[in-house]
Amino acid sequence: MKAPILSMAGFAAAAGLALTGCSAGGGESAAKASCTNTIVNKEAPQVTVWAWYPAFEQIVDTFNETNDDVQVCWTNAGQGNDEYTKFSTAIESGSGAPDVIMLESEVLSSFSIRDALVDLSEYGAAEVKDNYTEGAWKDVTSGDAVYAIPVDGGPMGMIYRQDLFEKHGIAVPKTWDEFATAAQQLKDAGGEGVLTNFPTNGRAFSQALFAQNGSVPFEYDSTKPTEIGINVNDAGSKEVLEYWDSLVKKGLVTTDDAFTADYNTSLVDGTYAVYLAAAWGPGYLQGLSDADEDAVWRAAPLPQWDAAAPVQVNWGGSTFAVTSQAKDKELSAKVAKEILGTDEAWKIGVEESALFPSYTPVLESEEFAQTEYPFFGGQKVNEDVFLEAAAGYEGATFSPFQNYAYDQLTEQLYAMVQGEKDGSKALDDLQASLEQYAKEQGFTLK
């Protein structure tokens, strides 16, 4: 109850004092001591990296063993928002940020607008452009500027419990209409769970569902940083929300918050027969406990609005960016480009970290396509589902206040599933609140 914000500000200020105190007498060696990994070549200059990939230490070791002129000093500064909060504070205080940082592509604009990221087009980003898919590259560029090097993507598919589908005689849905029918069938058959869950805190997940029906929520170009176009209440998004709202009202899907302990258990114990997932989803499932031992998992393409004209979408996906506090920008850019820019590193990335590469030499390799996944009973899920989804993804534009936009979306979706308003009203209200926020922040609306 007693955690006043001011004392936190005080703590940050005090930490700043302590740091300046240190750097007077050999602060560099103090910084080196904080690496999680061991430095192979102690003479070489070091580049600090924040990242939270699983099994990342092996990737760092591979890099350090093969590079004499630079060494990576890696720290796990927390996952997602935890890391962003630290980075944000470091930007504000002017020190404390790493040289290279792992960022999800959706937050790049939020940091580039604060001049926190280095434009890598001046540091040879163009050389590696052809190594990445078009959609992934579009995610890291704004105008001519390149703010990061893509790492992994989250092309979406449908992971489902084949055993439950067979038990209740449900066909695998190819369209959202069929998906609604399947949900009804499961309920009529007296299944214990529901077909799936529609979390009100889905954030990027919800955004991907909207995008599948043609939503382009933001127009933003960092060369004109004071202009923004906001269009979150388009007809496509409204259709998506009304669809889910009707499933919720009929009791065919649940609305549990995502990424809680309850949700995690429901994912694997058969409460949800379907997990609408990104390519990193299987890796996530395998890390969860209390799984149903008899579960038979299979992957299928994401249901479509129009089966004749399928649209592929992406949920998540991360990148390496160079921060404006980087001491040696050239060297940092090299690390950002190369740490997960070799076949060797990606061997670990795919096999150990369960990442879905945006790096085309691996992504388009026959070996990756033909990989059989024991989790899916030997199904070649990349070939069957995710490669096609990745190839069809055209990239997205995110707002420079994405966190705010997601928080507002969560509030509106919650109001909708509580029955306070319909999907259309929820998105109109979201549009109004984002427009007002943009104006308060000094943007001109396009």
Next chain:
Amino acid sequence: MATTIAPVTARPPSTPRKTRPDLKDRRRQRWGWLFVAPFAVVFLAFLILPLLYAFQMSLMTSTLATGTNFVWFDNYAKAFTDPIFLGGLLRVGRFALIMIPAQMLVALAAALVLDNLSTWASKFSRLLIFVPYAIPVVIGALMWGFLYSPRFGPAGDLFGLLGLDSPDFLAQGSIFASLVNIVTWQWAGYYMIIIYAALRGIDPGIYEAAVLDGASGLQIALRVKVPMIASSMVMVLIFALIGTLQFFTEPQVLRAVAQGAIPVSYTPNMYAYSLAFSYSQFNYASAISFALGIVVFIGSYFFLFLTRKQSGLK
């Protein structure tokens, strides 16, 4: 014939007489300052300087698109007309109305009962009631998050025994009561110790007099003991009031499992936190923090004024 004893209020010690500073005093003061110095340095560096820095920040604006400007008190004008901030204040106001009496009643009742007993069981109970306070707030809130969980919590089983559906403790309608429960559970023990200590300080002779006058146990408790510990009760009230106005940790932790029912701006402190660390509006967040500080100050002063008789400040 039952007579009642007039409530006796605690009196403050008489004010110390003015001393003339002579050489000896001055030398002693120099030593005093030296002893205070370690504390003063830390106090300045970790509280006063950051406060000044935050205050300076609160006088500027920095928007994403247009950079930093000095705007005097514009942020404060914005804060006190910001429906989110005012809504948060109203919410903690409602928490104060429910939560503070709940904590004080539980604490007072427990203290009065324990004061009357003197067996090993009372010592053991005293410890048990105090234990929740020894649990870190974050851990406590996490624990309750699991207890409230429809899947992991015991409520499902308990209501299942009666053939009922368990209520959802994390839904929009019930989250308020759920939070009140957590805070009361955590803090009642602490307040109980304060009140209990005050009760032990009362001269037992007064009880004997009351018994001779024919007072029952209940009458002694309510008409002798309670008035005599009024100043402690006021202190507890002020603690609880300040804590409630700054309500942060429990809703922030529970938000992880109830993001819909607890929006980011649920309390003013949570609002300031998300402004600063999620939306990078450090300036406006500082202004919100100071605005909250002003409200807390006025609120506490107002209560101290209202209760000046009971607290012995008058």
